[in-house]
Amino acid sequence: MSKQQNKPINPAIIVALGVMFLAIAFILLVVQPNTQSINLGADASTWSQLVVAFITGITTGGLSCLAVQGGLLASSLAHQIEQDYVEQAADKKQKQKTAVRTNSAFPIFLFLVAKLVAYTLLGALLGWLGSYLTLSPMTRAMLMIAIGIFMIGNALRMFNVHPIFRYFSIEPPKFITRYIRRTARGTDTATPLFLGALTVFIPCGVTQAMMATALGTGSVAMGAALMFAFILGTSPVFFIVAYLTTELGSRLEKFFMRFVAVVLLILGFVTLNGGLNVLGSPLSFENLTRSRLPAQSESTPVADSVPTDKIILYVKSDGYFPVTLKAPSDKAFTLNLVTNKTYSCARDFVIPALNYYQLLPDTGSVQVNVPAQKKGSTLFFTCSMGMYTGQIVFE
Amino acid sequence: MIKKTFKIPDMTCSNCAMKLESLEDTLDGVKEINASYHRLEMVIEFDESKLTEEQIVAAVKKKGYQAVLV
Numbered sequence: 001m002s003k004q005q006n007k008p009i010n011p012a013i014i015v016a017l018g019v020m021f022l023a024i025a026f027i028l029l030v031v032q033p034n035t036q037s038i039n040l041g042a043d044a045s046t047w048s049q050l051v052v053a054f055i056t057g058i059t060t061g062g063l064s065c066l067a068v069q070g071g072l073l074a075s076s077l078a079h080q081i082e083q084d085y086v087e088q089a090a091d092k093k094q095k096q097k098t099a100v101r102t103n104s105a106f107p108i109f110l111f112l113v114a115k116l117v118a119y120t121l122l123g124a125l126l127g128w129l130g131s132y133l134t135l136s137p138m139t140r141a142m143l144m145i146a147i148g149i150f151m152i153g154n155a156l157r158m159f160n161v162h163p164i165f166r167y168f169s170i171e172p173p174k175f176i177t178r179y180i181r182r183t184a185r186g187t188d189t190a191t192p193l194f195l196g197a198l199t200v201f202i203p204c205g206v207t208q209a210m211m212a213t214a215l216g217t218g219s220v221a222m223g224a225a226l227m228f229a230f231i232l233g234t235s236p237v238f239f240i241v242a243y244l245t246t247e248l249g250s251r252l253e254k255f256f257m258r259f260v261a262v263v264l265l266i267l268g269f270v271t272l273n274g275g276l277n278v279l280g281s282p283l284s285f286e287n288l289t290r291s292r293l294p295a296q297s298e299s300t301p302v303a304d305s306v307p308t309d310k311i312i313l314y315v316k317s318d319g320y321f322p323v324t325l326k327a328p329s330d331k332a333f334t335l336n337l338v339t340n341k342t343y344s345c346a347r348d349f350v351i352p353a354l355n356y357y358q359l360l361p362d363t364g365s366v367q368v369n370v371p372a373q374k375k376g377s378t379l380f381f382t383c384s385m386g387m388y389t390g391q392i393v394f395e
Numbered sequence: 396m397i398k399k400t401f402k403i404p405d406m407t408c409s410n411c412a413m414k415l416e417s418l419e420d421t422l423d424g425v426k427e428i429n430a431s432y433h434r435l436e437m438v439i440e441f442d443e444s445k446l447t448e449e450q451i452v453a454a455v456k457k458k459g460y461q462a463v464l465v
Contacts, residue, residue, distance in 0.1 A: 158407075169409045169433075174416075
């Protein structure tokens with residue numbers, strides 16, 4: 001029985017790429033203040049803003065973006081791995097001894113480079129356009145639902161559930177494939193590049209917060225630099241997690257196809273569920289479980305010291321507290337949103353039923369006037385990516 | 396020139412279709428190849444004086460797929 005001769009992953013590759021990303025960031029942050037070639041209006045706060053953007057990326061941004069955009073990366077790698085697997089099978093049939101191993105590092109690298117370039121351009125555009133490009137929560141919800149369905153369809157295609165799911169695989173027009181084939185000699189390079197660039201359409205919550213900051217800069221160069229620093233920060237985490245995941249998979253050989261499909265399926269359901277949350281749908285997992293299992297919900301009644309016309313919701317980096325608020329019915333009240341060093345997407349606060357959307361300050365408080373609601377009704381609230389949720393129950 | 400359709404049952408993604416279409420560049424006598432992952436088939440237009448069905452099947456096999464003439 002021929003054993004696959006996969007060399008063990010050289011951790012030096014991962015470390016080298018991580019160091020490279022950090023070095024670029026360091027050069028960006030240290031050298032640029034001394035140059036006047038790009039006028040960023042660079043003062044201490046500007047550079048600290050870039051450092052904060054980078055640190056936000058390397059800490060919360062990487063994992064958060066991986067959760068939201070991991071599907072595109074998985075799709076990209078899935079194509080690569082499918083091709084490698086077919087080549088391996090062909091080699092085995094022809095009894096050739098050359099073993100083909102999957103090369104996941106390269107497509108991940110291309111994916112991240114394309115993402116970095118695309119977001120830097122987006123940052124420049126945002127700085128220029130101001131608020132014109134901000135997606136409404138409703139549009140974002142519909143986009144997330146569509147992406148979720150696309151991922152689930154693709155997973156079912158990979159499971160070979162029914163021929164109809166083959167149509168979830170997009171076949172590019174022939175003239176494009178011919179062009180790509182003749183210029184890039186195959187789609188291995190083009191696919192992750194294209195998909196990496198596509199991530200601008202599905203920014204995670206933390207990224208959106210950063211995009212909002214880029215909008216606020218009102219400067220092409222500063223908007224671009226801010227997004228560059230942030231995405232650069234997310235890249236090492238993205239790379240390491242994705243690389244280790246796929247290399248683990250390559251050892252599982254043919255079973256990995258199923259593994260990728262399962263990952264796609266999970267990410268698809270997570271994305272779809274996030275979309276339902278942003279829509280304020282009672283059918284999302286969180287809203288369903290809270291309404292079906294009220295006893296298990298974290299419910300904190302309004303404190304006696306707080307007037308009933310003013311209810312406090314603490315917006316923290318890890319979500320909303322309390323998750324379930326109780327409010328008097330048939331009476332308008334003020335919802336006081338309190339943040340204190342909150343840097344997660346929880347800041348992007350949405351009440352879909354009221355069509356309310358607000359990017360909260362990282363520290364401070366914002367009041368929302370909630371109109372009178374009927375007894376027994378529920379108002380769902382969420383972050384703009386549907387990751388953190390909660391509800392107001394009217395009694 | 397003649398046009399033939401082959402079923403390619405073991406295509407797994409649209410990249411497979413692109414890979415099969417790359418035979419346009421390597422097989423002598425081929426005018427055009429249109430492969431579809433959705434339909435799991437490949438339509439090939441070729442000069443039968445330069446290329447045979449057996450050679451096409453062999454070239455497809457070399458790419459890692461099985462081709463069955465429809």
